[in-house]
Amino acid sequence: xxxxxxxxxxxxxxxxxxxxxxxxxxxxxxxxxxxxxxxxxxxxxxxxxxxxxxxxxxxxxxxxxxxxxxxxxxxxxxxxxxxxxxxxxxxxxxxxxxxxxxxxxxxxxxxxxxxxxxxxxxxxxxxxxxxxxxxxxxxxxxxxxxxxxxxxxxxxxxxxxxxxxxxxxxxxxxxxxxxxxxxxxxxxxxxxxxxxxxxxxxxxxxxxxxxxxxxxxxxxxxxxxxxxxxxxxxxxxxxxxxxxxxxxxxxxxxxxxxxxxxxxxxxxxxxxxxxxxxxxxxxxxxxxxxxxxx
Ligand code: COA
Ligand code: MG
Numbered sequence: 348x349x350x351x352x353x354x355x356x357x358x359x360x361x362x363x364x365x366x367x368x369x370x371x372x373x374x375x376x377x378x379x380x381x382x383x384x385x386x387x388x389x390x391x392x393x394x395x396x397x398x399x400x401x402x403x404x405x406x407x408x409x410x411x412x413x414x415x416x417x418x419x420x421x422x423x424x425x426x427x428x429x430x431x432x433x434x435x436x437x438x439x440x441x442x443x444x445x446x447x448x449x450x451x452x453x454x455x456x457x458x459x460x461x462x463x464x465x466x467x468x469x470x471x472x473x474x475x476x477x478x479x480x481x482x483x484x485x486x487x488x489x490x491x492x493x494x495x496x497x498x499x500x501x502x503x504x505x506x507x508x509x510x511x512x513x514x515x516x517x518x519x520x521x522x523x524x525x526x527x528x529x530x531x532x533x534x535x536x537x538x539x540x541x542x543x544x545x546x547x548x549x550x551x552x553x554x555x556x557x558x559x560x561x562x563x564x565x566x567x568x569x570x571x572x573x574x575x576x577x578x579x580x581x582x583x584x585x586x587x588x589x590x591x592x593x594x595x596x597x598x599x600x601x602x603x604x605x606x607x608x609x610x611x612x613x614x615x616x617x618x619x620x621x622x623x624x625x626x627x628x629x630x631x632x633x634x635x636x637x638x639x640x641x
Contacts, residue, residue, distance in 0.1 A: 350466055353474070353601035354407060354457040355594070356609050357586060358399050361451040363611050365395070368621065370630040373614070375621040376417050377401050382629060391636035396448035402614040403455035404429060407444055411459055416616045428537035443473040445534055450480040452586060456594045458601060472599040475535030478592040479523040481516070489515055493522070500525055501548035520591065524557065525549055527593035528567065528581060535595045546572050552583065559585045563594075565603050 365373070374382060381401055388394040401421075408419045408431050420432045434442065444457035456476040460466075485492050493509065500508065508521040528549045533542065552566030563582035568575060580596040586606060620626060 349600060349602045350461055351458050351472060351596075351599040351601045352461045353594070353596075353604065354455070354459075355604055355606040356403055356407075356455040357606040358403070358453045358609050358611070358614070359451050359587075360392070360395055360399065360453065363395070365611075365634070367627065367630055367634065369611065369615060370633065371621040371626050372616065372618065373398055373402055374630055374633075375618045375623070375626050376405060376616065378420065381421075386629070386633070389636065390639045391633065392639045394633055394636060396453050399453040399611075399614065400446035400448055400455070403446060403453065403609075404431075404444060406614055407455065407457045408442070411442055411457070417618060417620075424537060426537050428534070441471070443535075445474055445476045445531075447476045447478045447530075447534070447592070449478050450590065452478050452590050452592075454478045454586075454592055454606065458596065458599055470598050473535045473597045474599075475531040475533070475595040475597075476592065477527040477530035477534060478586070478590060479527050479530075481520045481523050481589050481591055483515070483519045483522075489518060493518075496522075499529070499544045501545050503548055503550070507551065520557075521551075523591050524551055524583060524593070527591055528569075528583070528595070531581070531593040531595035532569065532579070535597050549581075557583055557585050557591065559587065562586075562605060563603055567593075 377398065385394050385397055388397065404421060405416055405419050408414065409416050421429045422432050423429050442457060442459040444455065447454045454476050456474050458472060458474045483489055483492065504525050508518060508525060510521070529544060529547060532547065548570045550568045552564040554566055555561050555564060557564055562584040565580070565582055567581040567583055569579050569581065570576065578598050580600040582594040582603060584592040584606060586592055
């Protein structure tokens with residue numbers, strides 16, 4: 348039995364055009380510094396993606412710890428990775444979570460110890476997640492783009508991405524799958540892009556096609572400096588024909604599962620401060636932001 352449980356949540360923002368009261372409910376529960384950060388986004392799309400990521404983290408910690416939505420406090424480490432500040436006191440069983448957003452999708456992956464499984468000495472563990480839209484919209488040709496990106500992937504990864512006899516879409520998909528895996532790994536570590544990405548080499552699971560129905564694929568392996576990394580486990584997902592995602596698990600291998608698609612009302616809670624003048628005014632301004640043209 349797996350010692351860890353994974354929660355996988357996805358929100359598709361294509362179906363959400365927030366009303367003022369809805370936005371106010373969301374904004375009312377996030378921390379002041381997050382409001383300040385969100386305010387700086389030019390496009391409403393980026394504002395909402397980031398906001399929803401915060402709500403997903405909040406919901407998860409609230410469910411896991413039994414704490415009230417509004418009492419949950421997050422901070423960021425020096426590299427910007429968010430963590431739950433009360434973790435050490437309130438949740439000795441430890442948890443790890445991460446958020447990713449791109450295009451219409453916001454994804455959340457959270458891992459916690461399964462309290463039903465008794466272990467003598469729990470080890471530390473962690474999770475990273477990344478989502479990418481499968482499209483190439485740069486001005487250059489795809490081969491020119493790949494040339495510029497040369498240093499991001501190892502030779503064997505490029506051999507797979509550039510497989511001959513595959514059309515452009517397949518090549519872009521292969522590129523994005525590797526990108527997600529690498530990002531999910533890097534995001535678990537929280538190190539941003541300060542490591543040599545060519546020394547981190549993935550071998551994607553080729554036993555089956557990556558498809559929405561058959562997701563996740565779990566046979567992907569990782570080599571760092573040519574050494575097989577036994578402590579890591581990966582899931583690759585196709586959420587939608589145009590969006591792929593990866594989850595990186597360090598020191599844990601939860602039972603596999605698909606992302607659960609949440610509706611916005613599953614993330615919002617009623618709170619008095621949603622009607623405060625300050626919050627309502629802030630939301631009015633946010634709703635004036637431009638939509639990205641897609
Ligand atoms: N580590 C892990 N998670 C982090 C993080 C860090 N250092 N910093 C922020 N996050 C979390 C936050 O919740 C953030 O959401 P927010 O911006 O709304 O606060 C979320 O991860 C962002 O993830 P994602 O939507 O996937 O963004 P990204 O892919 O643009 O950036 C970075 C991810 C910033 C963590 C980092 O990996 C990076 O700099 N990437 C650059 C791209 C690159 O060259 N990647 C190489 C892979 S081939
Ligand atoms: Mg990303």
